Amino acid sequence: MSADHSRDPCPIVILNDFGGAFAMGAIGGVVWHGIKGFRNSPMGERRLGSLNAIKARAPVLGGNFGVWGGLFSTFDCSVKAIRKREDPWNAIIGGFFTGGALAIRGGWKHTRNSAITCACLLGVIEGVGLMFQRYAAWQAKPMAPPLPEGVAPQQAQPLQA
Amino acid sequence: MASMLSDNGSETFDRVSNHNEIDTSKLTNIASILTTPGFDSSRLHPLAGLEKGVEYMDLEDEQLSTMEGSQGLIPSRGWSDDLCYGTGAVYLLGLGIGGFSGFIQGVKAIPPNASGRLQLNTILNSVTKRGPFMGNSAGILALGYNIINSSIDGFRGKHDVAGSVIAGGLTGALFRSSRGPKQMAYASGIVAGVAGLWSGMKDKILE
Numbered sequence: 125m126s127a128d129h130s131r132d133p134c135p136i137v138i139l140n141d142f143g144g145a146f147a148m149g150a151i152g153g154v155v156w157h158g159i160k161g162f163r164n165s166p167m168g169e170r171r172l173g174s175l176n177a178i179k180a181r182a183p184v185l186g187g188n189f190g191v192w193g194g195l196f197s198t199f200d201c202s203v204k205a206i207r208k209r210e211d212p213w214n215a216i217i218g219g220f221f222t223g224g225a226l227a228i229r230g231g232w233k234h235t236r237n238s239a240i241t242c243a244c245l246l247g248v249i250e251g252v253g254l255m256f257q258r259y260a261a262w263q264a265k266p267m268a269p270p271l272p273e274g275v276a277p278q279q280a281q282p283l284q285a
Numbered sequence: 286m287a288s289m290l291s292d293n294g295s296e297t298f299d300r301v302s303n304h305n306e307i308d309t310s311k312l313t314n315i316a317s318i319l320t321t322p323g324f325d326s327s328r329l330h331p332l333a334g335l336e337k338g339v340e341y342m343d344l345e346d347e348q349l350s351t352m353e354g355s356q357g358l359i360p361s362r363g364w365s366d367d368l369c370y371g372t373g374a375v376y377l378l379g380l381g382i383g384g385f386s387g388f389i390q391g392v393k394a395i396p397p398n399a400s401g402r403l404q405l406n407t408i409l410n411s412v413t414k415r416g417p418f419m420g421n422s423a424g425i426l427a428l429g430y431n432i433i434n435s436s437i438d439g440f441r442g443k444h445d446v447a448g449s450v451i452a453g454g455l456t457g458a459l460f461r462s463s464r465g466p467k468q469m470a471y472a473s474g475i476v477a478g479v480a481g482l483w484s485g486m487k488d489k490i491l492e
Contacts, residue, residue, distance in 0.1 A: 140366070143373030146424050175463060183421035190376055190424065191417075229409070 134201040138194060145193025150186030157181040196222045196246075212250040219246030364435035371431045376424035383419025387412040429456040430480060446484040453480025 131137055161177025162170050200218035204210060223242025227235045361367050391411030395404050434452035438444045457476030461468040 136370075139373040139377070140369040141373070142376060143369035143371065143427075144365075146372050146376050147368060147428055150425060150428055179463065183425050184417070186424060186428075187376075187417050187421040190373070190420075194373070194377075 134204060138197045138201060141197035142190050142194035146186045146190030149189025150182055152189075153182030153185030154178050157185070192222065192226065195225055199225075212247075212254065215250050216243050216247050219243045364431075364439065367435060368428070368431040372424055372427045375427035376420050379423025380416050380420030384412050384416030386419075387415030390415065426456055426460060426476060429459055430476070446481060446488070449484040450477050450481040453477040456480075 132140055157177040157180075158174050161181075162174035164177075165173025196218055199221040200214055203214045203217045203221075207214065220239045220243035224235050224239030226242075227238035230238075361370065388408060388411070391408035394411060395407050399407070430452050433455050434444075434449055437448045437452055441448060454473045454477035457472035457474070458469045460476070461472040
């Protein structure tokens, strides 16, 4: 009943996450590589250098972010389907598999380290998210309305059938 | 259930204000809406899985976009949904096509008498060279197209084929803007054509 309605349902949300992550990576890449290319070019060629760096690097960064986000979303949905419940462990396990999947070509040790790192990172993100949720719930704590004078507060009565 | 509510209500009211003239059994409340025959909670929001029970207070945030003509193949809540789904779908398509063409190239490029591992590596190398390149370019085009299209639609207040074609033209021009006017014109034409085709097809399919 209290399912999370802020994200779309599972299979289709993978597309959403892919696109969103790609957009973030691409726009971030434009800013980052624009500044980096600008600063690393000789005087007189700075704007051109910046533009070249953007054209070469920003799509790659977008693609990397997009693949990461899409893979994470896929694993997250799979873990949810297998465990049949929604809690932060889904994200952490999904992160473990994502980190591992992205590092497979580098050998067994690298895969293992990458998987553990990614899971820890996601654990931190989920922890921060949980803290925010609890803070927001505390802020929105329901308060009893002020009673008029001369009335004692009643105890809650059981509903009569 | 309505009468139970009204009984408790009149009790507390009597204690506090001594007078309750409202006949609460005739009021429309949530109970009377929910028990209307033919009420189908899954029509309130198409994607949210409402047949599993519903949190009515959350529904305010997820109304589908009501702009004229804006609903496409996937129900969307506005420009950020269009952006994410569109970019994601096009990027994956580009990745798939590029990866497939890389696969074919890789298969052709395997040196004779290669071991299994070498074959795998050759194929993987050429897939990961071609696939992401095409995917990235397609994704950037889709990103630009969606941003410009949503801006045009927001400006005009409606969504139709002409806006999509103009958005496609601008995106193509921007994409090749550093290569000179002739390249810009070609790219502009191609992307505008594809955008127009897509919009036209979408309208046909959704009719």
